Amino acid sequence: MNSSGLALMNRPKPLDIKTTACDYLRMHEDTQDEELHPDDAFVELAVEVFSMLADATRVRMILALRDDELSVNHLADIVDKSPTAVSQHLAKLRMARMVSTRQSGNRVFYRLANDHASKLVQDAIFQAEHSVGAAYRHHHEGH
Numbered sequence: 001m002n003s004s005g006l007a008l009m010n011r012p013k014p015l016d017i018k019t020t021a022c023d024y025l026r027m028h029e030d031t032q033d034e035e036l037h038p039d040d041a042f043v044e045l046a047v048e049v050f051s052m053l054a055d056a057t058r059v060r061m062i063l064a065l066r067d068d069e070l071s072v073n074h075l076a077d078i079v080d081k082s083p084t085a086v087s088q089h090l091a092k093l094r095m096a097r098m099v100s101t102r103q104s105g106n107r108v109f110y111r112l113a114n115d116h117a118s119k120l121v122q123d124a125i126f127q128a129e130h131s132v133g134a135a136y137r138h139h140h141e142g143h
């Protein structure tokens with residue numbers, strides 16, 4: 001075996017532990033996973049991403065925006081918070097480039113800038129289901 005082969009074998013494989021079918025699909029959906037290492041330059045910023053999402057209202061907002069772009073008022077209705085509070089959350093999420101806006105006449109609609117926040121929230125909820133032994137909700141039989 002040559003040295004590059006060895007280096008490849010010694011690479012950290014965070015997904016090596018009992019890969020489920022659902023992990024397998026996710027892993028192959030995003031080939032960049034292969035290039036992630038513990039010394040990644042974006043680790044500190046990734047922590048800020050987690051902290052950006054460490055709020056129940058924001059998690060609910062991300063979930064609401066998964067399907068559709070929404071106005072502040074509509075979003076406020078869905079997450080049962082004041083439009084002012086939702087506006088403030090949206091401003092933060094927008095600065096973090098998790099949401100973007102679309103202007104239509106004098107109305108502004110918010111949408112997810114990409115699907116990363118949505119995936120993070122989905123996985124957090126799945127992990128939460130594991131935490132209380134309710135993983136059957138997202139794990140199909142035999143997975």
Ligand SMILES: [Zn+2]
Nearest residue numbers: 126130135139
């Ligand atoms: Zn699971």
